[in-house]
Amino acid sequence: MNQWLAALLALIRKEFQSIWRDPKTRVVIVVPPLVQLLVFSFAATLDLNHARLALYNADNGLWSQLLAERLAHASFVQQIDAVHNVHELQARIDNRLDLAGITFPMDASRIHAHGQPVNIQVLIDGRRANSGGILLGYLDRLFTDETASINAGASFQPDLVRLRFRYNPNLNYRWFIVPGIGGILVTFITMLITALSIAREREMGTFDQLLVSPCTPAQIILSKMLPALLIGTLLGLLMVAAGVFVFRLPFSGSLPALLFSLMLYNLSVIGIGLMISALCQTQQQAMLGTFSFVVPSVLMSGFATPTENMPAFLQWLSHGIPLRYYLIVLQGSFLKNLPWSILWTLEIPLMLIAVTTLSLATWWVRRRLQ
Secondary structure (H helix, E strand, O other): OHHHHHHHHHHHHHHHHHHHHOHHHHHHHHHHHHHHHHHHHHHOOOOOOOEEEEEEEOOOOHHHHHHHHHHHOOOOEEEEEEOOOHHHHHHHHHOOOOOEEEEEOOOHHHHHHOOOOOOOEEEEOHHHHHHHHHHHHHHHHHHHHHHHHHOOOOOOOOOOOOOOOOOOOOOOHHHHHHHHHHHHHHHHHHHHHHHHHHHHHHHHOOHHHHHOOOOOHHHHHHHHHHHHHHHHHHHHHHHHHHHHHOOOOOOOOOHHHHHHHHHHHHHHHHHHHHHHHHHOOOHHHHHHHHHHHHHHHHHHOOOOOOHHHOOHHHHHHHOOOHHHHHHHHHHHHHHOOOOHHHHHHHHHHHHHHHHHHHHHHHHHHHHHHO
16 A cells, blocks of 8 residues: 555656646746736726717707716716717717717706606617627616706605615626636636646657556556646635735635635546546647637636526536536635535535546546556
C-alpha cells in the first residue's frame, strides 16, 4: 500500500511539474481567468447610460415641457434630439441616430389637467432589442415617478405600483454576472487542464513510457484527476474572493457548502475532460473538444437565457449539464443564503453527474491504456 501511494504521489508530482514548467500553461491557468473576469464583468453590462432619444412634443404645454425637461436630465439619457414631426422622428430611428423616439400628443397638458391618462408613444429601434427593452423599463419608471412628482399637491394622484427587488434591490448587474462568469471560467480552465493531460503525453512521446511503467491504470487516472481538482478548486475560490473583495459582492451563503459544491462540480467536469483527452491525439484537438463542450454548456446552463424558454428537448438535455446546477449554487451563495434543503437538491444531481462522468472516463482511459 505504501508503494502504491508512493507511486501515485510521484505521478502527481510529475503532473504538477509538467503543468508548471510549461510557460504557456502557467499563463493559461493564472492570467486569462483573472483578466477575463475583470474585462467581462465590466464589458458585459446590462446598464444603459448613454441613450440618444428623439422627442416630438406636439403639445408644448406646461406638463409636457416639465416632463421633457426631466427626461433630458435622466441619468440614462445622453442627448435629446428635438424633432418637428413624426416623419423626422422615424427617419432618425431608421438611420440609427437615436435608440428611441418619444411623442407627446397634442393637448397632452390639457388632458392631464383634467385627470385623464395621456397616451405617450414610444417608438424603439428593434434592431437593438436588448438596449431597447432596458430603455423601455427605464422610461416606464421615469414617466411613473415624474408624473407623480409633477402632480404633487394636485387633486389628482395616480395610483403607483411600488416595486421591491429581493436579493438585488438596486438591480446591480455585476451581482448577477460576476458569479456566472467566475463559474464559466472555472469550467473552461479545469476542463482544459484535464483534456490536455493525456493529449500532451501523446504529443510529447511520454505516453508510451507511461504505459510500460509499473504504474497501474488507477494510479495514472488519479494522477490526472487530482492536480486538475486542486487547481480548479483554488481557481474557483480565487473567483469567489475576487467577487467579494474586488467587485464588493455580498456573500451571504455558507463557504463550506460552496466549497463542497465546487469540488463536486470540478469532479464532474474532470470526468468530461478525461474522456476528451482520451479521444484526442494532439493538444489542439483537446482544445477544440473543450470549446465544443463548453460553449453549448454555457448556452444551456441558464446563464444567458432561462432554460424554461428553450425547446423541450434542450430543457431535458440541460439536466445533464453540471454548470446549470453550479451556477444556481454560486449565485445563491452570493445573493441568497440557500438553505441545505435546497442545496441538496442541487448537489445530488452534481454527485450523479460526477459519478457518471468519472466512471465513463475511467472505463475509457483504461481501454486506451491497455
